[in-house]
Amino acid sequence: MELIDRPIYTEKILPFIGKGIIKVLTGQRRVGKSCILQQLMNVIKGKNPEANIIYINMEFEEFRAIRNDQDLFDFLKDKFLPKVENFLFIDEIQDISGFENVLRSLQAKSSCDIFCTGSNAKMLSGELSTYLSGRYIEFHIHSLSYSEFLMFHKLDNNNQSLRLYLTYGGMPYLSLLRLNDEMVFEYLRNIYSTILLKDVVKREGIRNVDFLETLALYIADNVGNLFSANNISKFLKSQRIDISTAQVISYLKALCNAFLINKVGRIEINGIKKFEVGDKYFFEDLGLRNSFLGFSLQRDIHKLLENAVYLHLSLLQYEIFVGKLDTQEIDFVGIKQGKKIYVQVTYLLSDEKTTDREFGNLISIKDNYPKYIVSLDDFNKGSDMKGIRHLHLSDFLMLNTL
Numbered sequence: 001m002e003l004i005d006r007p008i009y010t011e012k013i014l015p016f017i018g019k020g021i022i023k024v025l026t027g028q029r030r031v032g033k034s035c036i037l038q039q040l041m042n043v044i045k046g047k048n049p050e051a052n053i054i055y056i057n058m059e060f061e062e063f064r065a066i067r068n069d070q071d072l073f074d075f076l077k078d079k080f081l082p083k084v085e086n087f088l089f090i091d092e093i094q095d096i097s098g099f100e101n102v103l104r105s106l107q108a109k110s111s112c113d114i115f116c117t118g119s120n121a122k123m124l125s126g127e128l129s130t131y132l133s134g135r136y137i138e139f140h141i142h143s144l145s146y147s148e149f150l151m152f153h154k155l156d157n158n159n160q161s162l163r164l165y166l167t168y169g170g171m172p173y174l175s176l177l178r179l180n181d182e183m184v185f186e187y188l189r190n191i192y193s194t195i196l197l198k199d200v201v202k203r204e205g206i207r208n209v210d211f212l213e214t215l216a217l218y219i220a221d222n223v224g225n226l227f228s229a230n231n232i233s234k235f236l237k238s239q240r241i242d243i244s245t246a247q248v249i250s251y252l253k254a255l256c257n258a259f260l261i262n263k264v265g266r267i268e269i270n271g272i273k274k275f276e277v278g279d280k281y282f283f284e285d286l287g288l289r290n291s292f293l294g295f296s297l298q299r300d301i302h303k304l305l306e307n308a309v310y311l312h313l314s315l316l317q318y319e320i321f322v323g324k325l326d327t328q329e330i331d332f333v334g335i336k337q338g339k340k341i342y343v344q345v346t347y348l349l350s351d352e353k354t355t356d357r358e359f360g361n362l363i364s365i366k367d368n369y370p371k372y373i374v375s376l377d378d379f380n381k382g383s384d385m386k387g388i389r390h391l392h393l394s395d396f397l398m399l400n401t402l
Contacts, residue, residue: 004152004172008315009036013139014043018085018113022103022132025117026124027141028259028284029199030191032172033117036141037089040115044087052081054112057091069098076102086112094118094203100131107135117141119199121257143285144170145315146308146397153179162394166304167297169287181295188291192260195288199258206254211236211243215251219261219281220293224306226266226278226322226329252281259284264310267321267333269365280322282310301376305393306331306345309374312397313343328361334402340369341402349377349390362388370402 009025016023017040025033034057044051054076056063066072080086088106093099093116106112118124128136144152146165152175155161168174168184171191177183196212206212218232229248236243255261262282266275283289286307290300297304313320313334323330323342332343342362349355362371363386373390384390 003035003039003042004175005039006032006036006148008145008148009139009141010039010043013040016137017044020107020110020113022107022114022116022136024124024128024136024138025115025141026121026138026259027117027119028143029119029195030171030173031141031143031285033119033141034091035172037091037115037117041087041089048085051085051087052079053087053089054079055089055091058095059092066096068096069101072096072099072102073105076106080111088112088114090114090116092117092119094120094123100128103128104131104135107132119195119259120203121259122203142170142311142315143287144172145312146170146394157394157398159394162397163297166286166301166308167290167295169285169290171285171287174287184287185291185295188287192288192292195258195260200254200260204254204257206251208243208247208251211241211247212251212254214241215248216255216260217293219252219255220283220289223282223289223303224280224331226280228278260288262310262314264320264322264332266324269323269325269330269333274321275324278322282307284311286311302347305347305374305376308393308397309343309345312399313402316400316402318402325361325364328364330361330365340367342369342371344371344373346373346375349373349375359385359388372396372402 013023025036027033041053041055044053056066058066066075103114106114124138146162149165149170150157150161152172164179168179171188173187174184177187196216200206200212201209215232229252230245233243233245233248252263256263260283262284264280264282266278286304289307309332310320313332318334318336318341321333321335323333330342331345334341334343342365344358344362346354346358349358358373362373365371371388373388374393374396375390376393378392
């Protein structure tokens, strides 16, 4: 498979090579973490042909015997060479029990420069944060952004390409397949099953797999809707599925830990008060969401637009919230380095009532931070009204800064 550079990540990671800090690449399975590791290895070898690179991929059969920290210590004991720079790359490190003990020891001894990937957020909130606080840096890897999708598939930026992106999402391997429903969705369903079984069921010790699948389908069908775990529990009971609120919360967290879905909480815009109930959930990849739900672009277009905007804000490293201003809702409030942006998402500004509502919500916000309306309107796209910028979705998704 051809390695296509993803500079949005590699350019952030390269300055940390040789700096004595562990580089951790996190993200959903199959989003390209392994390929980015390969690119980093190529850069290192290009600059230093004598460098000693040790690469472990826990999905390869030859490394299946490495099950815990002692196995990893034993494997590595004769791998480091004297008088050369040593680099250790470990792919899907969460599959090694107690891996943090090895990383801590190697870093304390300055044995090598360490890079690793993981497909479960629990790894950072638990193992790494406890044992390696301040000694690692995380780079979250997403599936392809829209601009990367165009590059990987050698497509022009037009409405047809945007439709393909909203339908099939950004898994990098899709660039090797024909973009049709049968082939793509079969591939994506296999990825979904792997994530569910390996990164959720096995990793989190999930017992009620049928409920987990039902919950994932419910989230997929309610992308962008405000709801609470209590409401989900009540809905499921109406369907004669008796699940407690606590169990719903636990399973939602497990799906988030595997980077399958992402939770977005609500804040009060005046005062930045966080609400404890009423969240939205968005999928990490549009294609995965579409592949197992039963997909209709016409039916789901509003949900997909909002999910695509969420993904782009996340790519740009905003902390993302749903905004509440009195009785009005702001689809997204992005916060980064103490500054904010506001984004409203709508399918079309089809009439005066819709236009007044979408612009009116943003006009009600009295600060001077950037405000955007994102839609699929070609008419007046790129126009401004009272300081609010109206952009076509494809133009918004191509922005590198907001």
